[in-house]
Amino acid sequence: MGKYLNDFIITKTIGLTQKYQLIELHATDGARIEEIKPGQFVQIKIDNGTTFLRRPISIHDVDIENRIVKLLVCRNGNGTNTLCDMPAGAVINLMWPLGNSFSIPADNNDSVLLVGGGVGVAPLLYLGKILKNRNINVNFLLAARTASDLLQLDTFKTLGNVYLSTDDGSAGEKGLITQNSVLDRPVKHIFCCGPMPMMKAVAKLCHERGIDCEVSLENVMACGIGACLCCVEKTVKGNRCVCTEGPVFNIDELTW
Ligand SMILES: Cc1cc2nc3c(=O)[nH]c(=O)nc-3n(C[C@H](O)[C@H](O)[C@H](O)COP(=O)(O)OP(=O)(O)OC[C@H]3O[C@@H](n4cnc5c(N)ncnc54)[C@H](O)[C@@H]3O)c2cc1C
Numbered sequence: 727m728g729k730y731l732n733d734f735i736i737t738k739t740i741g742l743t744q745k746y747q748l749i750e751l752h753a754t755d756g757a758r759i760e761e762i763k764p765g766q767f768v769q770i771k772i773d774n775g776t777t778f779l780r781r782p783i784s785i786h787d788v789d790i791e792n793r794i795v796k797l798l799v800c801r802n803g804n805g806t807n808t809l810c811d812m813p814a815g816a817v818i819n820l821m822w823p824l825g826n827s828f829s830i831p832a833d834n835n836d837s838v839l840l841v842g843g844g845v846g847v848a849p850l851l852y853l854g855k856i857l858k859n860r861n862i863n864v865n866f867l868l869a870a871r872t873a874s875d876l877l878q879l880d881t882f883k884t885l886g887n888v889y890l891s892t893d894d895g896s897a898g899e900k901g902l903i904t905q906n907s908v909l910d911r912p913v914k915h916i917f918c919c920g921p922m923p924m925m926k927a928v929a930k931l932c933h934e935r936g937i938d939c940e941v942s943l944e945n946v947m948a949c950g951i952g953a954c955l956c957c958v959e960k961t962v963k964g965n966r967c968v969c970t971e972g973p974v975f976n977i978d979e980l981t982w
């Protein structure tokens with residue numbers, strides 16, 4: 727699959743909370759967004775005079791019919807603040823689609839659980855859509871510190887069952903995501919993205935119970951194309967670039 731550089735037009739930008747923005751981009755002519763796979767990301771050029779490296783952001787959703795790509799962005803610093811403040815009509819340049827993707831189970835009777843924390847829920851929406859299109863029954867377990875940080879719940883609910891955990895118990899079950907009672911049920915595959923301690927806890931649980939599990943890593947990146955080595959993750963097969971050989975890894979490959 728090719729890697730492209732294209733301008734995309736911001737068609738809609740919605741402040742979900744003060745911290746999180748849903749940004750809809752229209753693919754300009756010739757951009758083959760149907761090639762995007764769930765789990766892939768884009769590198770965004772942010773022209774604010776101080777953000778020199780492109781910023782990696784997961785592909786949250788793809789609407790092939792309307793030629794729209796959606797991003798879910800957390801205001802984390804200079805670059806993401808500029809991105810979240812851009813108005814509809816602005817044009818941004820993307821390097822895309824980058825990285826590998828989640829593995830779609832061959833057997834559509836397999837039970838799957840998509841586990842996301844914070845803005846780590848971003849890549850799980852398009853994955854859920856693809857799984858649903860393959861007639862796989864989709865379950866989401868989503869977590870945040872508090873109810874107002876749970877993002878895109880209504881959209882996730884259109885794709886499958888949604889189970890929730892919050893630190894303060896303001897939505898769903900109170901406590902760590904790994905304590906959620908949905909994990910008492912049998913599950914064959916877990917796909918996970920979120921803060922590193924959360925992914926490590928989910929990986930530990932999956933190792934203990936023999937559940938197949940893939941995690942999407944968000945190591946700090948610079949080039950996004952395997953040239954600078956700043957995103958390297960140590961694996962059982964040696965060092966791997968998260969930007970080209972990830973961001974998705976099976977937990978059996980990781981040294982966690
Ligand atoms: C594969 C991948 C997918 C991601 N998907 C999303 C997403 O869907 N939504 C989202 O909101 N965020 C996502 N991130 C994180 C996002 O890239 C960073 O929050 C962003 O790059 C920070 O840039 P900044 O200029 O706003 O902050 P800065 O002011 O540069 O830094 C603030 C913080 O962000 C971290 N950071 C800085 N540069 C990077 C970088 N290049 N890569 C990762 N972290 C960085 C720094 O360590 C620091 O803690 C993803 C990261 C990766 C690697």
Ligand code: FES
Binds near residue numbers: 967
């Ligand atoms: S970000 Fe440069 S090698 Fe991965």
